Amino acid sequence: MEPKWLEWAKQLQSISQAGLTYSKDVYDLERFEMIRNISIDIMAHYTELAHSTIKNLFANETGYATPKVDIRAVVFKDDKILMVREKMDGKWSLPGGWADIGQTPAEVAVKEVKEEAGFVVRAKKLLAVMDMKCHPHPPSAYHIYKIFIQCEIVGGQAEQGLETSDVQFFAESELPELSVGRNTDSQIKMAFRYIKNPETPVYFD
Template identity: 70%
Template sequence: MEPKWLKWAKQLQSISQAGLTYSKDVYDLERFEMIKKLSIEIVSQYTDIEESVLKNVFVNESGYATPKVDIRAVIFKEDKILMVREKTDGKWALPGGWADIGLTPSEVVVKEVEEESGYDVRAIKMIGVFDKKCHPHPPSLHHTYKLFIQCEITGGNPKTGIETSDIDFFAENKLPPLSIDRNTESQIKVAFRHLHNPNEPIYFD
């Protein structure tokens, strides 16, 4: 789904990050710095992002490079799915966000739902693990896994949060305009398959 130049740039960044972490030879370290600079130049060439910004966003991590983790809540009520309107783009997404260090996936999803929708929930089932590059999301600088976790409402009341401006439930055939950086229509369809068939296997990739 993503352009080859972005795939290559991310691979180069990953190689340079690992090399700078584990290499001891001064000449190898110099070469890995050159690879990192090359990855920045590639992205800058194909986007409007300045190299100084890319240095802070794209290559600011150290250690072995691993995918980022985005966790989304799948919550059904009367055959409809809970979604929140994102303030950043005015479109709709499953409640959720980046995984937090020190919290389990279940703890993250419970926290995110309460913050973005006002509902108290309990995590009950993994729906799927979506590799962002395999789905029709916009190109991203980060390689991301999206964890969809089904939850059930245990309390609370609908309430918008810092990042959300509206909350509602939607039928499968009446989905609102989606924030496709966060979730796609095909991923929402996978979630509804679990509503219709509780024995639906967990999706991956």
């Protein structure tokens, strides 16, 4: 679903990053740096962001390029889904965030719910692993996998966090305005389907 220019820019960035990491020849390093600059030029042309901003956010990593991982906790109570209002855009999302080094996906889901919503939860089941590019999110400079983990409340109470301004449960028919960079309407409805049909296989891609 992402535009071709973004796909090409990310591929060029990935090639250049690997080349700059593993190449030893000075002329090859120069060529890979040129490829990286082309990827930055593409992003700058289509987004109107400054080259320096793009380089810091998009082309600043080293090593072999791999997808980033975003983990979202799916928590239900009385047939309603737990959501938090993001301070960044004022819209709503499932509790979650980037995966942390040294923590399992389940541990990240539990941590994010506590930090963003105040509840103590237990991770129960993997629901889905999605490639963000295959779903109706806004274009992203990063290649992102999204992991959705069902959790159950075992303690705590609703409390906003450093990055959230409100915590509520919503029925499927009363969903708020979503922060679509974090989760889409189709993903939230998918979560409701899993609750209604627990034997549904894990979704991937």
